[in-house]
Amino acid sequence: MDFLQWAKSRTLPSALQTREGWVSFFEHYRTGEPHIHQIEPTNHCPYTCIMCPRHTRMNRKKGFMDFAVFQKIIDEISTYSDDVKNKEIELFHFGESLLHPEIAKMVSYTSEHNLKATLSINPCDLTQPLIDTLVMSNPYQIIISIDSMDPDKYRILRGAHANLDKAVINTSALLRSFQDAKSNTRLTVRMIVMHNNKDEKDSYTSFWRSQGAEVELRDFFPWNDRSLQELGNIEKYPHSMPCPFPWQYLVVQWNGDVVACCRDYNGQLILGNVRKQSLIEIWNGQRCTDLRNAIGSGTGLKQMCQECHSLYNS
Numbered sequence: 001m002d003f004l005q006w007a008k009s010r011t012l013p014s015a016l017q018t019r020e021g022w023v024s025f026f027e028h029y030r031t032g033e034p035h036i037h038q039i040e041p042t043n044h045c046p047y048t049c050i051m052c053p054r055h056t057r058m059n060r061k062k063g064f065m066d067f068a069v070f071q072k073i074i075d076e077i078s079t080y081s082d083d084v085k086n087k088e089i090e091l092f093h094f095g096e097s098l099l100h101p102e103i104a105k106m107v108s109y110t111s112e113h114n115l116k117a118t119l120s121i122n123p124c125d126l127t128q129p130l131i132d133t134l135v136m137s138n139p140y141q142i143i144i145s146i147d148s149m150d151p152d153k154y155r156i157l158r159g160a161h162a163n164l165d166k167a168v169i170n171t172s173a174l175l176r177s178f179q180d181a182k183s184n185t186r187l188t189v190r191m192i193v194m195h196n197n198k199d200e201k202d203s204y205t206s207f208w209r210s211q212g213a214e215v216e217l218r219d220f221f222p223w224n225d226r227s228l229q230e231l232g233n234i235e236k237y238p239h240s241m242p243c244p245f246p247w248q249y250l251v252v253q254w255n256g257d258v259v260a261c262c263r264d265y266n267g268q269l270i271l272g273n274v275r276k277q278s279l280i281e282i283w284n285g286q287r288c289t290d291l292r293n294a295i296g297s298g299t300g301l302k303q304m305c306q307e308c309h310s311l312y313n314s
Contacts, residue, residue: 012238019240023296026247033080034283037249038262039073040093041065041100047122048159051192051232053225054094055159058265062095065254067102069275071109073252076279078113088116088140093251094265098125107137116140120190124163126170131177141186142178143216144171148197149204157197175212188214194232223263224308237312243305246292250283258282260291261304268304 015021042064048055077085089110097103098121110117119134120143134142148154151164171189178185189208191197205215220232237243243261251259256275257267269291272282282288294300301309 016238017240019242019296019298022241022244023292026244026296027292030247031081031084032280032284033084034279035084035087035249036073036077036089036252036279038090038093038251039065039070040095040252040254041070041091041097041103041106042254043093043095044099045094045096046099046125046159046161047096048161050157050159051194051220051222051228052094053223053228054265057225058094060253060265060267061255063254064100065256067105069256070106073274073279074110074113074115077115085115088118090118090120092120093253093262095254096122096125098122098130104130104133104137107134107139111138111140119143120145122158122162123167123170123174124161126174128173128177131170131174134174135177135181135183135185138183139185141188142174143188143190144174144213145190145192146171147191147194148200149207150200153197157194171213172211179212186214187212188216190216190218192218192220192232194220196231198232222311223265224304224311226307226311229311234311241313242295242298243308243312246288246295250279252279260288263308264304266304269302 016025043058043062045054077089091097091103091106091110097119100106107117107119117139118141119139123144123146146154146167147157149164154164154167155162175187178187191201191204193201201217205217208215219235221234222228222231246260250271251262251264252274253259253267256273257270258272258274258279259267260269260271271287271291272285295305
């Protein structure tokens, strides 16, 4: 369950006016098997996006996930209950996944196990041969990140590597190739809405829908970096609601480290390593339990969680 979207859609009962009430609610919906929200093929990336802390604050080692480690993750997830297996698995975290030489093989392996592989890509790095292998790999969804249809603004947002002409040409080729193959893959063009591109929302939506793509206008969030908060509007959690992530999912970084949060670009909250433990052992282990207790009580929070709490808590 997306607890934040659920909370926004209704008047909250009295039981959800306290942290303790939220924790009981989260625990009620927590599954015994973890949803693996993201798997990081690589944390290498040629972009310097202004809304991402990766290029300014990430100091962990860069690398590429071994395919054997990826197989181990997917093999375990494929044994889970349908409620967990039916959730999307995002094959990205803090890097450009197209840079991994075996990314199409990773998507294929996931799809062959009847799991929902989702990619989020910057289209400047697409080539027609790569597009062809992606079509054959049968992903559940591909999200194409293009935040502006103005060439100068696009480069300001995504950095010197970003080229709008190349992005549009490559995205059109991707859409055409999947459409020609009569693929069932969802193709979504995404804009992260910030102050400097929000005036483009209508024209952006019209253009990409005319090309046969779904369009997502995604709310901006500043990760846990207060210096980014001026770029856009920040959605706050309901009063008294602690961060729900430790009850919802896990993220596996390229070296097998398992973290509790999609915003943990430096691997500050490592709960275990999939090379040595199963994901279920990590999900139900002491480190994860201790993190839930700290988040639930609001005491003993690590610095990363304190920074996030100060940004998103209402």
